[in-house]
Amino acid sequence: MAAAAVLAVLAFLLLPAGQATAAEKPTVTLSKAQAGKGGDITVKGKGWRPNALLMMLVCGQSTPGKGVPGGTNSCANDTGRAVTTDGDGAFSKKLPVAEPPKPCPCVVHVATVTGEKAQADVAFKVAGHPVEPLPERQGGGKLSVLTDTRLEGSSGILAWFGAPPSRKFVFTVGNVGSAPVKNPVFQVGTSHGVFAPQWEEQQWRGTIAPGKKAQIKLPVELSAGAHGNYLVSLKFGGKVLAEQPWGVGRPWGVTVFWILLCVVVPAALFRIGMAVVDKLRPHRRRGGRGSRPAGRHRTGRLSELTDRLPKLRLPQGAVAADEAARTPRTKPPHGTGKSGTSGKPAKTVKDTATNTTTLPWFTPDTDPGAGTPPAGQLSAPSENSPTTKGNT
DSSP states (O other), X not given: OHHHHHHHXXXXXXXXXXXXXXXXXXXXEESOSEEETTOEEEEEEESOOTTOEEEEEEESSOBTTTBOTTGGGGXXXXXXXXXXXXXXXXXXXXXXXXXXXXXXXXXXXXXXXXXSOOEEEEEEEEETOOBOOOOOOOSSOOEEEOSOOEEEOOOOGGGGGTOOOEEEEEEEEEEOSSSOEESOEEEEEEEETTSOOEEEEEEOOSEEOTTOEEEEEEEEEOOTTOOEEEEEEEEETTEEEEEEEEEEOOOHHHHHHHHHHHHHHHHHXXXXXXXXXXXXXXXXXXXXXXXXXTTOHHHHHHHHHHHHSXXXXXXXXXXXXXXHHHSOOSSOOOOOOOBOTTSSBOOOHHHHHHHSOOOTTSOTTTOTTTTOOGGGOOSOOOTTSOOOTTOO
């Protein structure tokens, strides 16, 4: 009897607690069910944890029953608002209306930021935003990377001149779930340094049955002129599956091009400027004896200087001596010498001295070689000079 009484008391005490727990489930209400971009709505909530920090967002491709499958990537994060509940777990705040990155059906998503996780969604329609059916969910299928990833291919010689580098991201995945995965959509992201990855969705055409594996190749391309150390990341179902480093060389062809441009252009401008200056420069003499072709400035100046120099004239005595030396003799000189073996009269020492050419700047009276006997000459006799052998 005592035990039955205790059980009845406990049931009476627990029944209100259960009703209170059910009543404390977080709820959200909106002032409008539809609004256009640029407007605002009032969001009210109750049943939340007291003094909890909440985040409010407008999300696409979502329903209150399925939540937000794509995560906050399908929400208008830039127009989100934060709000703190009061001591009773209630709040009220205005939320700007913005178009989410994904098409509708849309919801207003409210979730806790810190502490115990709790969330609530309420249907909302963004006027003028496109509406598409929700994508089919991959029930039971789960992919996992089985082998190491690698990058295949080369960018070609154009990348040396700043073209976008590209590779093939190769990896092998296996279906470790209980349902086949058909046409999976992967997210490939590239990051440089401390910057966050820039994700791009790429769909692979094919079906991976449970327990099977497949090799997948997805194209990866960077921006033009990219160089340095990059990181290629692979994500599926909101989870990062693999990462692969990628070292991209510097496009030295662009550097060589700018160096040549900085050298060739100034040189061409200099040549053009010099040609214009030479064309416009006035000439002192044109068509006369002192005229000179363009570009021969130094030679023309030397010719003018030579024309202005005084002419050098020889003394009158030197000119007469030179003419006498050059005039040939018509009669042989009279002498007492004996003839040689050939029967011709031998020439005397005086005749030999007379035929010797006198330098133009010495007169016959001042010639140091005049009157010098042949025995005293310093240079060897010429082969054509007459011999004195046999003369006394």
